[in-house]
Amino acid sequence: MKHYDKRADLKKAIADAIAGKQSLFTHVWGLNVGPPCFHGAQIIGKLFDQDTCRLLKTARAIGMSKIKIDRQGTPKQHIDLVGEELNRALALAKSAEDD
Secondary structure, eight states: OOEEOSSSGGGHHHHHHHTTTTEEEEEEEOSSSSSSTTTOOOOEEEEOSOOHHHHHHHHHHTEEEESSOBTTTTTTTTEEEHHHHHHHHHHHHHHHHHH
């Protein structure tokens, strides 16, 4: 899993997913809009993956109990992440970079 943390890299993160990889895109949030879990979050993430089974497996591995796939079946298929689940995904991405 590759981590992208610049707004300009959103298209690269999606392209990685289209190419069969898993990618994590994070960006500054700080707004009180969207799902309640995002309210007050400084950073949110999107875990992109076209392989739905792998996407769900990763979501479970980082501790998600309620999993909603956003834009399912499209090139932008992803799961939104915040809080501890996002921190765990960042750790997974970091360990993948170290390999």
